Amino acid sequence: MILHTDMDDEQQWLESMESDESSEMGKAIKIEDPISSLNLGEPLILEKGSSIRTALNKMQSQLENYIMVTSNDSLIGILTERDILMNITGKEYDLEISLIEEFMTKNPETLSMEDPLAYALNKMHVGGFRHVPIVDNQNKPVGIITLSEIVSIIADFFNQDIINLPPLDRMVDTSSPEGG
Numbered sequence: 046m047i048l049h050t051d052m053d054d055e056q057q058w059l060e061s062m063e064s065d066e067s068s069e070m071g072k073a074i075k076i077e078d079p080i081s082s083l084n085l086g087e088p089l090i091l092e093k094g095s096s097i098r099t100a101l102n103k104m105q106s107q108l109e110n111y112i113m114v115t116s117n118d119s120l121i122g123i124l125t126e127r128d129i130l131m132n133i134t135g136k137e138y139d140l141e142i143s144l145i146e147e148f149m150t151k152n153p154e155t156l157s158m159e160d161p162l163a164y165a166l167n168k169m170h171v172g173g174f175r176h177v178p179i180v181d182n183q184n185k186p187v188g189i190i191t192l193s194e195i196v197s198i199i200a201d202f203f204n205q206d207i208i209n210l211p212p213l214d215r216m217v218d219t220s221s222p223e224g225g
Contacts, residue, residue, distance in 0.1 A: 074198050080165060080179060081158040083198070085188035088113050088178070091145060093121060097133065098140040100124055111176045111189065114149050119184045122149035125176055155180045158187065165190045 074082060089112045091100055100112045110126040124145050132148045133140075154168055155178045165177050169192055179188035 074162065076163045076166070077161050079159050080156060080162060080188070080190055083162070083190065083194065085179065085190065085194075088186045088189045090115055090186055092116070093144070093146045095145050096141055097129075097138065097143045097145060097148065100145050101129070101140065111191075112145065113178055113186045113189065114145050115186065120153070120155065120178055120180055120186050122146060122151045123153045123176060123178055124149040127175075153178055155184070156190070157181070162190075162195075166195065169195075 089103060089107055089109050091103065091112050091114060093114055093116045095114075104110065104112055104126075112124045113120055114122040114124060122145075128148050128150060133143075153176075154172060154174070156164055156168065158179055158181075168174060168177050175192040177190050178186055179190060181187050
């Protein structure tokens with residue numbers, strides 16, 4: 046019986062980073078590329094009138110931290126982990142009868158698949174969002190772009206730079222002055 050260890054995973058990862066096969070990384074994503082170039086997965090959606098318990102179960106089973114709320118297939122809101130932590134946790138709501146539309150962010154800002162990635166970054170920065178719903182021309186949710194996806198893209202593209210960063214305790218040397 047062969048045991049698979051974390052060391053095996055780490056060694057395999059390091060070897061893949063050292064290889065010169067740039068074909069594995071694929072084409073770099075540019076800030077002006079459309080959001081559709083990210084190959085977003087299917088969004089989590091519930092129809093209004095669903096209970097908070099239903100939303101939590103769906104979020105947990107899909108390992109996601111948001112759920113888009115629709116009415117007749119049109120986006121009307123988004124419920125995120127932040128909404129749950131700030132408005133539900135620690136309060137004595139009955140999760141079986143409390144409805145998602147009571148706690149969701151109503152009429153969230155959205156983008157389309159044709160919008161550039163820069164628009165998503167701008168919306169996230171200016172609005173303080175970590176999720177931006179992607180909708181079609183009929184306001185039907187077709188995807189979501191998250192801050193963690195953007196960070197992953199950047200980390201994939203700059204993997205060698207990130208791997209070669211010095212340890213945090215040696216990143217800033219306050220004993221010697223910078224500059225000339």
